[in-house]
Amino acid sequence: MMDASDNQIDGLRLLLSGKLMEGADTVDVENPSTNTLLAKAPQASHAQLDNAIAAATRVSDWKQDDALRRATLRAMSEIMSANRDSLALTLSLEIGLPFKVAQDEISASATFLLYRAETEAPLDVLHDDARQRVEVVRKPIGVVGAIIPWNAPMLIACEKIATAFAVGNTVVMKPSPLAPLTLLQFGELVSDAVPPGVLSILPGGAELGAALVAHPQVGMISFTGSIRAGQAIMVNAAPGLKRLSLELGGNDAAIVLPDADIDSVAPRLFMGAFYRSGQVCAAIKRLYVHRDIAASLIEALRNVAETAVLGDPFDPAVTFGPLSNRQQFEIVKGLVDTAVSQGGSVATGGSPLNRPGNFFPPTLVTDVDESNPLVQQEQFGPALPILSYDSIDDAVDRANSTQFGLGGSVWTSDVDAGTAVVRRIQSGSVWVNRHGLVLPDTPFGGMKLSGLGRANGNVGFDSYAELQTVSVAKPREAKSR
Known part of the structure; x- marks a missing residue:
């Protein structure tokens, strides 16, 4: 160590x-x-x-x-x-x-x-x-x-x-x-x-x-x-x-199409949302999943989340450290608590660790809509709202109905179809089957x-x-x- x-x-x-x-x-x-x-x-x-x-x-x-x-x-x-x-x-x-x-x-x-x-x-x-x-x-x-x-x-x-x-x-x-x-x-x-x-x-x-x-x-x-x-x-x-x-700020939406391979996309979606405990400007901060696969994908994401190891950043076994400062910890905690008080359900996580430090586990929140502060605001932390949709037009409209426009992504087994959908997202960077990749030679804003x-x-x-x-x-x- x-x-x-x-x-x-x-x-x-x-x-x-x-x-x-x-x-x-x-x-x-x-x-x-x-x-x-x-x-x-x-x-x-x-x-x-x-x-x-x-x-x-x-x-x-x-x-x-x-x-x-x-x-x-x-x-x-x-x-x-x-x-x-x-x-x-x-x-x-x-x-x-x-x-x-x-x-x-x-x-x-x-x-x-x-x-x-x-x-x-x-x-x-x-x-x-x-x-x-x-x-x-x-x-x-x-x-x-x-x-x-x-x-x-x-x-x-x-x-x-x-x-x-x-x-x-x-x-x-x-x-x-x-x-x-x-x-x-x-x-x-x-x-x-x-x-x-x-x-x-x-x-x-x-x-x-x-x-x-x-x-x-x-x-x-x-x-x-x-x-x-x-x-x-x-x-x-x-x-x-x-x-x-x-x-x-960003409030990046990821749209998962109904043909997506759940076992393949779940670990990548998880990292797109929770890498560096979600404290990334271009992290996935809203997840829109077709209703036909929503339950299965939530279960797959929960399984990935429960493999996370929170703790001392210098322990090689640890995969997630604390939130970077107490102010951000309180913001994330407050948004999750408000989501639950307004009818949201926590699929995993949801409460700080009972130990010193700003430790908050990867948290999946369901049963919320666009009016919820966890969806409206940039949480900038390890709390992901998951929303279901019935039509792609509806998903795109909801992804775009925000003041934010930093990044967005589409996840699918049909790259051509995903490219057609992702071009409709009003963000400076969009990705298909990946999220948040920023390289020195690639414009970003x-x-x-x-x-x-x-x-x-x-x-x-x-x-x-x-x-x-x-x-x-x-x-x-x-x-x-």
Whole structure:
């Protein structure tokens, strides 16, 4: 078993323009497995934020030096890979991920950095003939303010850093005060590999985030988090017409067609809903099952759920750790309790474990409809409402009758039929016989209130760039007499 006492997480410092320094204050970070103090993390002051932004603005060679940017991203990726277990240990301690899952997040984060080190921003040539050359190039915006959530801090941070750097931007990052430790450790590890001014990592609360958004020298805000917070960012960013990339909440629907192979799809549906205890923006959060197979699929899902092992994230036998913080634990518990009080039935789970920590088992809830808060809201935890339907048109209408539009999926033995149905789902990403797969080369983002812009792939460059049209008239040859 991994020994969590091996990690030194006290004394972490801010990364500010290439220098490691103490914060102006501290915040208590709890261990979600025990609800006891894990560490006191530094918090940045407004003056430190101003200094970081000023330093990021002064950087000049970075914008033009593509080779330097690639080398920096490659070096950061190598450092992450070399320190995978240490970073994963911190990640497990502060957000409760099973250690193996935390290792996977660190490896995926390194992959995102390496992907951008090895890809080029698109160059669109619209005309190139005897008369003219017209092309569209991607230019850096300047300083990108990156605001990171608590649920997958390392992966989301690296996705933002990688694309911002690849275009030529600098980054001032604000981790969540609920999960700052892994990013602070990352900052210490890469401090010598990143040119001064290019990256600062400054944890803080809502006031610091608001100051970052409103700062006149910040040209773009890249945010992952709730719809409400995203709306507030749009308001605060409006005076400066800042560029925005917003990946906001999701309430992803999965539709299981009547021809689905229950034994095959049940384990994959379960992981689509409950991976990382459901604390994933693109997790399955509503499950629509054809009435003919609903009872059989619920039984199959219950059988999978009852194999789950909750406990110490560093025990290799454990498959699910605690919810990442007490606030989210109370939200999930409240939604399940309300569902039951309004007539819902719990097929499995439903109650917290009788032990310290934020442990809530995978929970299946039936006998609810669209009016129930567990269906209406983004639960962001291990509680899945299961709803039956009679016609595919009805299932699609119900899946789309929401303000959310992040992801959706269809499950079937007929891939062509599933593809036809999934195209009708109003979400930024849709899948057939899978859910939530996000890759560095695949655009990802939301429709409706689930966000603006797209991350990843070539499309992702455009969210972090100003598009400039370059039109050149070519000299005409003199007419011969």
